[in-house]
Amino acid sequence: MKTVYLDNNASTHVHPLVLERYIACCRDLPGNPSSIHRSGRESRAALETAREQVACFCGCDPSEVIFTSGGTEGDNLALKGVAAASSRRGRHIITTAVEHPAVLASCLDLERQGYEITRLAVDLLGRLDTARLEDAITPGTVLISAMYANNETGVIFPVAEIGAIAARHRIPFHCDGVQAAGWLPLDCRSQGIGLLTLSGHKLHAPKGVGALVARKGVRLHPILHGGSQERNRRGGTENLSGIVALGAACDLVAASRTEESERVRRLRDKLEGGMLALWPGAAVNGHPTERLPNTANISFPGARVDTLLACLDLLGVAASSGAACSSGTVRHSPVLAAMGISPDVAAASLRFSLGRDTVEEDINYVLEILPGVRERLLAGGKLRGNDES
């Protein structure tokens, strides 16, 4: 059976060249990067090469790169690390209502410790109004945390504008760049980003590795205590093979980012246009253009997300929902809810996220099977509403 993987915002395939580097590192570099013998020094050299690759990828100095276990740790370290280091100066953090749970749950934890959190609202298209950000700043604000692009809708925030506002008020700006890094230009220096989260498995590197950039001058306390690795900012023996793979992935992604973004945007637009034409009333959630080129979040009126996902899965198509399903109940996407999208529309919305492996035949296949999926749901009484009449 044909398989079509359209869930790249959840995780990407490890690129063959990245895998090669990963395996070679596992095989050839047994030393601990902190050891002083030759084997340790070889591992250290590989670690520092990867650090340079990551720094080059995001426009910062290598000394500003802290390797982590992924996006969740990076977000936790940014939020909790800055909060802990700044608690004497102030206890107010500004974020947005549509951040990844790694940011939102860290904020909740800080709230329990007495920090005040402002969660900025977004509009119906998922956009952030930066005037509201400026209004929310108080003398006690110690951090602004806003994502570059949303994981569910792909909607892009005006990162350079946020960075400029933060710089004007001398407040560090943390940007969760996990989803954007594969597709959009990234430059901490010119975008005013003080802290940047990256995750390897969204960039064709393995799962369980990532990085947090913390620019010079940003005060950060570690949250993982242990050895003096990562300049005392993150204890624990480094995941060397994962880090080497992340460095290689950064080089690969940077080399093809512009062309791939354009290629994938064309495919995404074809998919979106086809789905809207094939499914009466279908609509895109999120801004029509200020969006990642690979992401389509589409509502299919009448459908139930879990049934539609299962039908697509049976036909070899992997997509995802923003709604988490547990014990028969569907918890609606907090992102779509924050945009003011009704629970009914949210409950019928799926995310398709394309990747570097996606080709035109994949899109053609999905558009070919969609009418049959709809007919099957209709015949089985699994499509609510009367949009067919």
Ligand SMILES: Cc1ncc(COP(=O)(O)O)c(C=O)c1O
């Ligand atoms: C925007 C965003 N931030 C953070 C994360 C967490 O990354 P990881 O899976 O590496 O912990 C994700 C993962 O989906 C994400 O989409």
